[in-house]
Amino acid sequence: MFKPLISKLLQLTALLLITALLATGCAPPAQDLMEGVAPSASAGESTNQELDQAILKSLNDFTWKLMKAAPQDQSNKMLSPVSVYLALAMTLNGADGETRDAMLETLSASDLTPEDINTFAGTYLKHVSADSDAFTLSIANSVWLREGFEADPEFLQKNADYFGAAVRSLDFNSPQAVEAINGWVSEATRETIDKIVEEIDPAVVMYLINAIYFKADWETQFSAENTYPEPFETPAGSKEVDFMHKLMTLDVVQDGLSKGILMPYVNPRMAMLAVLPEAGMTPEAWIQSMDAEKFNALLGTGTSKAIDLAFPKFEARYEDSLVDELEQLGMGKAFMPGEADFSLMQPSRAKDLFISAVQHKTFIRADEKGTEAAAVTSVEVSLTSMPMVDEALRFDRPFVYVILDTDTGTPLFMGVMNDPAAS
Known part of the structure; x- marks a missing residue:
């Protein structure tokens, strides 16, 4: 029952990763907190096709909302809505109350529960991985906790x-x-994206990170002998x-605003969709003119035609903080x-955590x-109050103070403070 949906999601993953472009030193030891912990019996596969369709619609709708909220400048840009969706879905497991409701609304999932999304994601991730010389698609997730922070x-x-x-x-x-x-x-990401964190603020207690990596050969490859420079009209x-x-037979899609082609990969469920908007339209x-329903309608117009194709080689990287976009979509709280x-992240149920950053990087x-192509999304969670400390120390009784020449260890001034209020 679930295989047709997996097929659609596999294709969707590739398209979202790619078509959006159109718009060791010595590291400290990390303790594995799940070592020896077996999967819960409740973590079974989804068997509700109607619910799966609802979540697939949620993902499609979120895709277009996020793309429309992206900066409208004329730079190269690429997002992976699937990566963002999964990173936020992991974070959603720690949200409660109005924050949970706002996140579900942002994910176009107001009629769903975190448990619905969990079950679907679990099934999807179990089926999606593939790794061969000609085709690789992998999705990995991780949670990083500050040492000493007690997570639920x-x-x-x-x-x-x-x-x-x-x-x-x-x-940290x-x-x-x-x-x-x-x-x-x-x-x-097979070394295509080398970092997502620049530095760790003392208030940060958690990172929830999703990484997607995609590599596939064309079904019909181009010959390097037929690659040569030609003009490209940039803004x-x-x-x-x-x-x-190359001369090849491809599916052509077309509506009143655009014409495009589907270039298949060796995995027949995967293709790159390249779309040319009508002349004069960026x-x-x-x-901005599209949504999930219009996009599906466009895909439905596919007609096989013989094409004399000229397609540019390209390589691009993109990085963006998604806080503004997600606030725009209703997740401001x-x-x-x-x-x-985010009280469900801690056994104490304290409401002292918030999302301090959502970083997104892509490569193609x-x-x-x-x-x-690859994408990484990092959700950074911080403490509202004071940052995590090893110990609290209050100088609330008489103490000694020293003004010290640290090069020589020589005290320049030394004193005793018995009464800070005395002059």
């Missing part, structure tokens, strides 16, 4: 059960902590770029210290052989 076991269990998340406790104060997290990112003017050329304007409710390369 049920919250961690759900993300391990349904998202296959590796859960690690790490000394160590200078090598950033390297440890970024090392996981690099490995999960800033004409530039010479390398174009690949890719950004085309995206999750980013507000003192108002966000298209050449004669095929396409390689």
